[in-house]
Amino acid sequence: MQTSPENDLVTIEEAAAMLGTTTVNILMNLKRNLLQGQEIDGHWHVSKASLAAHGGDTKAAVSKPLCQRSTCGSCGQH
Known part of the structure; x- marks a missing residue:
C-alpha cells in the first residue's frame, strides 16, 4: 500500500478500501x-x-454513528 508523504496518513481511496x-x-x-485526517x-x-481505532469491524464502526442520527440520510431509514 502506498502511503501519503506523511507516514501516518493514507489517501481516502486507501482508507475506503481498508x-x-x-x-x-x-x-x-x-x-x-x-475519522481524523488532513488536506495536503x-x-x-x-x-x-x-482507522485503527475502528478495530476489526471497521465497516460497521464507520457506518453505525451516521445511521444513529435522525437526519443522516445515508442509510435510507430516516
Whole structure:
C-alpha cells in the first residue's frame, strides 16, 4: 500500500478500501470528526491511528454513528 508523504496518513481511496466503504463515506466521516485526517495539496488523507481505532469491524464502526442520527440520510431509514 502506498502511503501519503506523511507516514501516518493514507489517501481516502486507501482508507475506503481498508474499511470496505466508499470515498464519499470517508469524507463524510472526516467532516463529522469520526475519522481524523488532513488536506495536503488539495487531497484529503486519513490518519492510520484513526482507522485503527475502528478495530476489526471497521465497516460497521464507520457506518453505525451516521445511521444513529435522525437526519443522516445515508442509510435510507430516516
